[in-house]
Amino acid sequence: MGTEETTAGHIQELRRGTVVLACLVRLGTPDYGYALLESLNALGIIVDANTLYPLLRRMEKQGLLESEWNTEDARPRKFYRTSPAGEELAVVLTKDWRRIDAALTGLTRGESK
Known part of the structure; x- marks a missing residue:
């Protein structure tokens, strides 16, 4: 396996969990899949449509998101929003994300305990 392939694989693994958290947080405001995809990518959370839609x-x-169809426009769209269970999970994941971020920041600065 080449260096680029190895790097790409590890980046994909690192992003996998962050996309779940990003969706839970971002969908505190209901939105449809394509708009979610665009907003995540604009924020630098790069995710492919073929990954996002199955994830949603x-x-x-799993009960983390709720959805409903909006049929008012010419093209029906499925809107997603974070459920109460998803909100609870987002709090837990955010707390753990911050803990991990602080630990990695310390490691990269040469701090060890």
């Missing part, structure tokens, strides 16, 4: 369905199945 899985999170809905």
Whole structure:
């Protein structure tokens, strides 16, 4: 396996969990999939549509997201929003993310305990 492939694989693994947290936080304001995709990418949270849509369905199945169809426009759109269970999980994940970030910041500065 080449260096670029190895790096890409590790970056993908690192992003995988962060996309879940980003969706939970971002969907505190209801939105449809494509708008979510665009806003995450604009924020620098790069995710592919082929990854995001299955993730949204899985999170809905897990009770972390709720959805409803908006049929008022010419093209129906499925809007997602974070459920109460998803909000609780977002708090837990954010707390752990901050702990990990602080630990990694310390490591990269040469601080060890």
